[in-house]
Amino acid sequence: MKIEKSELLRYLGYRGQSYSERIDEEIEGAIALCLELITPRSVIKKYTLTKEPLGLDGTDMLLLGNDVGRHLEGCQEAYILGATVGFEVEKKSSELMKSDPLKGVILDSASICAIESYCDDLCEQLQTQNERPLTSRFSCGYGDFPLSQQKDFVRVLELPKRIGVFMNEESFMLTPQKSVTAVIGVKESGDIQPLNCQSKCLTCENKKCIYRK
């Protein structure tokens, strides 16, 4: 788990501007504070995939939409993952937004870096446990994989009970906000690709995204 300064700057909309020492200190401070406040937790389960309809065997969970199907092509099994960096860092950012907005904004972005880095670590660990190559993470809201499927992840992974992640039934938003659910396929053949989030940007439809690498 690490918070890369370059990643943090990217989330803050950095485009090579020169900035003061003070801002730099704030960024370093936010990284340290973030690492102190996060409580990373995750739950991962492995399932055999059912075909037509695509779903997880032994559960009532289907994986809807064409894109997730394409993502899991050539996979017989898949992991589903739920992960979070916890409530505390989020509470601190919103408190800071009231007393010191500059710190609040930077801490919020730092916690995005933290959850992304944590998920990368988890995926890397999974890959080391597997001889076969894993796909990248695929989450609800990517392509036509509906956001409403968040509730299936929450239910099947028992996220409230296992890692303290809750879902708003109206918007399917997760709380803590810095939480991720995803499916990761286990491919039957092929080469193991290094896991990084470049692939995520490459496959994303939103070409105008300001965070695009």
Place this chain on the structure above:
Amino acid sequence: MKIKDLFNDSCILLLDGAFGTQLQKRGLTVGAIPERLNVENPDLVYSISKQFIHAGSDVIYTNTFGANRKKLGSAEEVAKLIKAGVELARKAAGDKLVALDIGPSGALIEPLGSMTFDEAYDLFKEQVLAGKDGADIVVVETMSDLYELKAALLAIKENCDLPVMASMTFDENGRTFTGCSVEAFAITASAFADALGINCSLGPDQLYPIMQRLVESTDLPVFIKANAGLPDSQMNYNVSAKEFAKAYEKFIDLGVGILGGCCGTTPEYIAELAKLKNKKTVGKRKRQYKTAVCSSTKVVYIDGVKVIGERINPTGKKAMKQALLDRDFNYIATQTLEQVEAGADILDVNAGLPQIDETQMLCEMVKYIQSLTDAPLQIDCSKPQAVEKALRYYNGKPIVNSVNAEEKSLSTILPLVAKYGASVVGLTIDENGIPKTIEERIRIAEKIIERAKSYGIREEDVYIDCLTLTVSAEPAQAINTLKAITILKEKYNIKTVLGVSNISFGLPARQIVNTAFLTAAMYAGLDLPIINPNIPENMQAVDAFKVLTCEDKNCMNYTAKYADYVGSQVIKKEVKVSDGSSGEKDIFYCIEKGLEQARVLTAQLLVDKSPIEVIDNYLIPALNKVGDNYEKGKIFLPQLIASADCAKLCFEEVKKNIPVGQESDKGKIVLATVKGDVHDIGKNIVKTVLENYGFKVIDLGKNVPPMTVVEAVKNNNIKLCGLSALMTTTVENMKETIALLKEHCPDCKVMVGGAVLTEEYANQIGADKYCKDANQSAKYALGILTE
């Protein structure tokens, strides 16, 4: 029947093991609702309960853990499945006991989530009413949010007479997912439950240290239901039945007499535990009661001087009074955070203003302040109805300030203090008014202590206030107050509390007398001074006292805090006029770079320019330049915020120069994150920038129902409203809010923003303006409101 009657101190009472684990072994589809089996496959449910009974369980839980309306969809379904569940357990139990099992709702209560406390209460009430007939006990388990637990416990206590067991789920650090510590759980829930426990999450070895802390923090019987270790990704657990029972022996030695298992434990585990019944006797528990108050995440032990911050009280405070009248929660937020920063341990909250509905306002303030800070609160009110409402919605154990020795006060407030498990301030006043002698004070205090005890309130939870009388008017009383404190502290296990600053009323240089009186009172035995922590002399007196009484070991805190101390004038950071030395730049430069020096430059400009000139010719153009730079990508977000922060200092400087009543109003703007959206960082960035342009922002927060937005716009005659939505799923609510606004307040413009919005999308849902960032909102606001 109380839990205490169910077993005697040396006997072991056996609970059951995991139901879900058993169901999944028998092929329950993962993700399916297990409670449906109560009607779809009752034989299976019955047989599992029966196995636990055979294994030796004295109490079995019903298969109703998740049977709430959120998960099942309707109240009818809840009633049906719970009734069936209780009947099956009853049938299996024979002469053993049945516990109606209630788990968390699966949703989060405000402010973390969008469910209200009352909605949570109603969910649990349905469960209680459906299952109380046929059950011997109600058990609430696997809770991670103390607030939700409180809603459940109130729903049980107010809707049935059965004994209640309550258990929460903790991480290895002794906190739940939402940050509730095991001590805060014990201190808060002891008032509402008959036994407290820990269940799930970890195996017995990891839970042992947490159980030690629980045993230290409550006098109630305690219970444990550990997992069979930790699961792998195929959900296999790693502690065997024999290992499990072996590990439980330590719990029994500790005084934990009620034993069961959670995830991964089967009847075999219970059978192993049953063998301990003949082998072990339950260890004796002995514990020194520690007086404490708490929020859900922070416990404050009253084991030395603790400071109660007095600022959130309109009495004699013009700005706070105005804030309450205007419902200006920003001001309350500032007062809250400042006092905690200055060192207050507990915050007094008072909403006593004749022009407002105190019951409603006090409750809203308590809810709001507890969302901002983890400092415990003191509910400052003597109206029973308002006190009860505030107590109900408080998340933790608060102080009620206050009762006096008049019958009417004692008989209305003390039952509430007892019901909600609070501490209480007892003012030494009775029907005859304010006492003149030490003896009278003591007599009145004794009456309050006795009456409190008769309601089941512990002596340790009574904080006596011997009254600070104005020394210039009643010269003899200051000493009497101090002496009474000393005598009471020697005679009783009470704590003492005192509002300090009243002592100097009418005198010049009041702080000198305040500091002396505060110091003397602490030596006399004052535990809880109610003071303004923002006044350095007050905190200095407390800090010095802690050094002199060895509470501050090796002067560690004192040294850390005052190492760089060079006198109070410097600490206050008075604005100095710049000497024009190196690096001084003009105000445009300073705002652009976010330099605090901008404040000094503003002060200098104000020497020969009017406040309006400074705002219109310097501050706004400087901010506009920053905005342009941001738009062109010359600066990025932290720099925009730093500039905005800096401009805020300049506006503060300008405000000082505007006579009261002539404040130029750039206009008010309502901001809200729409219903369903529970995250609001984007909206908060917009708020910061708008405020720093000099606009007054009425921030309605997140998850705001459409009608609430309309009401705020109407009541404040608002011309511009900003809405934010983060998800495609909540843009619908944004659309609805805009439609309602256009219907009820056609003059109000609506600007929108948020991750998923685009210009086109904004047009489709009827917004007047799409703002892609905070800077654009400020520009649009300038156009609309300052035309």
